[in-house]
Amino acid sequence: MSAxxxxxxxxxxLAAVLLGDAIIxxxxxxxxxxxxxxxxxxxxxxxxxLVYVKLLAVGGLLVGLWQPGIGAAATVGVIAxxxxxxxxxxxxxxxxxxxxVNCLGMLVASAAVLVYSFVL
Numbered sequence: 001m002s003a004x005x006x007x008x009x010x011x012x013x014l015a016a017v018l019l020g021d022a023i024i025x026x027x028x029x030x031x032x033x034x035x036x037x038x039x040x041x042x043x044x045x046x047x048x049x050l051v052y053v054k055l056l057a058v059g060g061l062l063v064g065l066w067q068p069g070i071g072a073a074a075t076v077g078v079i080a081x082x083x084x085x086x087x088x089x090x091x092x093x094x095x096x097x098x099x100x101v102n103c104l105g106m107l108v109a110s111a112a113v114l115v116y117s118f119v120l
Contacts, residue, residue, distance in 0.1 A: 003068030005117035011071055014113045015061040017106070018078065022054035031098055038094035039085075053081060075114045082107035 005011040025032055028043060036043045036050070043050075057078050064071020086107060089099045
């Protein structure tokens with residue numbers, strides 16, 4: 001396993017996507033609001049937590065471009081986040097398009113970044 005991402009571009013792309021996700025979570029667009037509320041997460045009370053978690057992940061991914069181990073740890077954290085989101089969707093039986101495309105799509109993308117940039 002590499003301490004720094006090689007190549008770095010998948011990590012940068014993941015950080016950009018998560019930044020976009022954090023931005024649209026500030027004032028959640030309809031599909032984000034429906035997704036979060038569908039799993040029983042009270043977005044009106046705790047929605048800010050999702051924004052901070054995503055921004056911390058972005059920061060970790062970017063710092064990890066220069067600091068050994070930080071990027072890999074941040075990527076594992078992103079994977080854990082989307083595993084928890086997937087489990088919440090399955091438990092709540094909210095298995096529509098948003099689950100398959102957004103939740104599982106980001107889980108697969110994050111795992112691919114870990115393997116491609118840090119393991120291979």
